[in-house]
Amino acid sequence: MALILVTGASSGLGHNTAKALADNGHDVVIHVRNSARLTDTDDTARWKGVVTGDLAKLDEIRGVARQASRFGRFDAVIHNAGVLHSPEVVTVNTVAPYMLTALMDKPARLIYLSSSMHRTGSTDLRRLTSGTASYDDSKLWVTTFALAVASRWEGTSSHAVDPGWVPTRMGGAGAPDDLIAGHQTQVWLATHHDVTPSTGGYWYHRQVQTPHPAARDEDFQARLIQAVEGHTGVPLE
Structure with missing residues (x-):
């Protein structure tokens, strides 16, 4: 069984992902913003x-x-935590x-939550x-x-996942996508060995999709890493 960290796991997709992994027998460590987010004592007992x-604060x-x-x-490690409307959206x-990727030991697998909305994102890194x-x-x-991590870290697989527009607190009750399908790709990527491509995929419901061209541009990848390194003072090995 695997040891897996899920960030932003107090509710929504993160909670569903962590619960599915734990139910499958894996040792799951969850991240929450503060202990008050843990409201279900029985549920807490399932975690490793x-x-x-607070992931909006660099020290935290x-x-x-x-x-x-x-x-x-x-x-x-499943980087699930995210916000939609907040001054801290970039942080x-x-x-x-x-x-977290730079400061922790390299895991075997990394999964980052993306969104179909990334396709209308800007490459102007001054905005960062x-x-x-x-x-x-x-x-x-x-x-x-x-x-970028997929091409730089041999021995660690790295993928991005679009979970869809699902009816969570962030997505809203009227979101049209399948809530269960929203976490299944993350669980699959974290635990299965029959994944093709083995690294560097952009996924939607276990199917590889084509991301924004900039996401695969090596020059933009390098500029992004340099910008975040400069902002945080944390180098990527």
Whole structure:
């Protein structure tokens, strides 16, 4: 069985992903923003552990990395946490996955939550620190980062996943996509060995899709990593 970290797992897709993995017998460590997010005592008992921290704050992202590292090297890390309408959209959706990836031991598998909306994101990286970035921008950037890691880290698979527009608190009750299908690809990528391509895929419901061209552009990948390194002071090995 695998040791797996799921960020943003107090509710919605993250919770559903963590629950499915635990129900399949895996050792699941969940991340939540604070302990008040753990409202179901019976549910909490299923986890291998819990780490806490606000992924909108750089110091707390470092704290999450330290807490998670106490469990040892993970077999898979699922970067699920995200926000839609917030001044911290870039920090939570792009910077936090970057920092956690850079600060923790390399896992065997990395999965980053993207969105179909990444296709309308901007490649203007000045937005990363100017406070003008949109949700779409943040998802283009995290998708780009996922595919950059795939080409840089031998021995670690890295994928981006579009879970669809599903009826969670973020997606809204009227979202038209399948809630169950929204987490199944992440579970599959984290635990199965018959995945093709084995790394560098952009997925929607277990089918490979074509991402924004910039996501596979090596020059843009390098510029993005340089920009986030400069912003955080955290280098990517």
